[in-house]
Amino acid sequence: MSNHLIRTIDGAVVNIVDDVLAHHDATSDRALEILLQLRDRLGGITDDVLVRVADGLKLSRAELYELATFYPSVRYHPTAVATRAAACEDLVCALVRSPHSAEEREATRDESYLCGGSACRGRCDSAQDVVGTGSNVVHADKANWRTLESYRSAGGYGYVERLRRGDVDAADVLAAIERSGSASSVVRKWRAVRDQHGEPVVIANASEGELGTFKDRHILERDPHGVIDAALVAIAVVGARRLIIYLRDDYDHLYRELQQVINEMRVAGLGADVEFDLRRSGGAYICGEETALIASLEGQRGRPREQPPFPTTHGLFGRPTLVQNIETLYRLRAAWGMRVEASLPVTRLLDPAVRIFSVSGRVCCPGVQLMASLPNIAALIAACGGMTEGEELGGVVLGGAAGSILTAEQCRLPLDDLLRAGIRIGSGSSVIVFAQRDDVRWIAAKMAAFLARESCGQCTPCRVGTSKMAGMLAGGPLDPVLMRSLAEVMREASICGLGRSAGQFLAGAAERLQGSAECR
The missing domain is CATH 3.40.50.11540 (NADH-ubiquinone oxidoreductase 51kDa subunit)
Structure with missing residues (x-):
């Protein structure tokens, strides 16, 4: 943020900034919420707005600049405000939008791990409806709100x-x-x-x-x-x-x-x-x-x-x-003593035997599934209406961005066998379904791109490791030995779970891709 950008801003904007500041304690811990409320009203945060907020909170402009640029939801831009968010470029939306085979992907392989559209907005169950629109709106059913x-x-x-x-x-x-x-x-x-x-x-x-x-x-x-x-x-x-x-x-x-x-x-x-x-x-x-x-x-x-x-x-x-x-x-x-109510399916979670899954990707009816007994992942896909028309199951990504990429054969194995083998469902119970014709390496690259972008950058094993991992998977020949070596460093030396789980993911990806067409 340059001093030459500090100038008198529009009076209406000044009034909005001052109004938001007046409704909060002028303390630094409220800074992020204040920036988000201003984004709600202004569409984004420019340098001029940032300067006025910093002065109002008695923060240095550098401190507030670091905060605004760390959190993507602030929508910081030095001089201009975007009129709407870019379309999501993360795995589920990209998968639903693009039916390319491995060969077609090779011809259109991009570098979205370095730059691209907006990040995942938690709309993966309605990706078919929002892909390409840039919309950030969910049409929630008010009747469902208890x-x-x-x-x-x-x-x-x-x-x-x-x-x-x-x-x-x-x-x-x-x-x-x-x-x-x-x-x-x-x-x-x-x-x-x-x-x-x-x-x-x-x-x-x-x-x-x-x-x-x-x-x-x-x-x-x-x-x-x-x-x-x-x-x-x-x-x-x-x-x-x-x-x-x-x-x-x-x-x-x-x-x-x-x-x-x-x-x-x-x-x-x-x-x-x-x-x-x-x-x-x-x-x-x-x-x-x-x-x-x-x-x-x-x-x-x-x-x-x-x-x-x-x-x-x-x-x-x-x-x-x-x-x-x-x-x-x-x-x-x-x-x-709270008990399951037949009229409200979500209360089934009061039964410890019931698992909850977030299912998205190439299934007919993506969404949340509550399952009391799940023999295998294939049964979960069947509960979601099966694969979309014309598609054959290729596998699933289980457990989120640093999860496991399972084959179609593994999806048909007993779930307990997968868990005993060390496959993790993950805290989010995320299941992203892909088709046989989808490029597994491209999927792995999308997962790695997400992790590289979301690394906080604090420790070198994670900051450098996730970036190298994303670049490695995005294009060119793969070296499984190098992948496993990088994975070990990330697992052993990262400060938090993101870097460690990213290393675990990379080790699994190296095993999954070794000797396959995706490795070349």
Whole structure:
């Protein structure tokens, strides 16, 4: 950002900037949310706007410039504002848009790992509808959004009210969670935060940046009170007074919905002693990692921190911090008696035997699938209506951008056998289906491009390794030995899970492509 660009800006823009600043505490931790609100009203952020915000927040212009350029959702441009977002160039949209065979791809191979269109916006279940439009709009069905009255009639918020009256205590809650068979890590985290000095903070992580993943969006669209109810129980157990909902910025319809839900609760007198803070991510995948998420909420670039110390002891501004994802919170309510409702399919997640999958790509009916018994991945594809017309199953990408590329034969193997062999479903349960005629190397290159773009750049093994990986897969002969060597460095020396899982992905890609036509 150059000093010569600092000049008097349009009076109407000044009024908008000043209005947004006036509705926030003038502190640096609000900087990202302020920039996003200005983007909502102005379409993007220019240098002139950046200067006025920096002065208003008493931040150096360099600090705010670093923040604006780190988070793609800010839509920073020095002098001009884009009228609309570019079309998505990530794997699912590109796959649905382009039916090329391996030979055709070779003729049109691009370098989208270096530059290209917009990043994934979490619309992978409707890629056929939004590909090429540049649209960032989801036409959500308001009738699916559960009301407070409906939720309370099913017993919602009853347990947290008992907890606050003293009918049950924190020990009872933790014991109930343990008896329910929920992840032991939940109880460990809650106890660790509760045992610390200082007032804790609870964060519901709805950033959901994984490629091809939209399960948390599905839960929040249908039963937002179920998530907030569980978060309020967590707050009461650990002794917090503040709930931060960290929402993926692309879910603009959910941002409005959750504001309505919180207002509805306040009118009803629920959570009156809790400070609700609805914050948006800046479009950085790395902020799915807990410490990077916390850095984002502190008004910094989303860069992971060395652990220990862990967020449970030294989290947001050094305070004990509990971070839980949306699915975990939603499922936990089974521990205190909430039950499956036939009229609301999403409540099947209260059954621990039910898995949730985000399915996209070349299937007839992409979307969320809830499966109580899944013999194999092929059965999941069949539940989505099978392959699109004229296509034969080629395989799936399982587990997101750093996941595994399975063959059609592996998709027909028992799921338990795959899990025992070390194949990971991943936290997002993402399943991206591709056809036999799709170029597997191109798919791997798209996955690598995503990881290279989303690396925060903090550590060399990840920053350099993901870039080299993306370039290696994008074109030219492959050297499986070099790929495995690079993968080992990334797995062993990266600071956080992105670099380590990228290394794991590269090792799998080397094995998958070795000796195949894609290797040449």
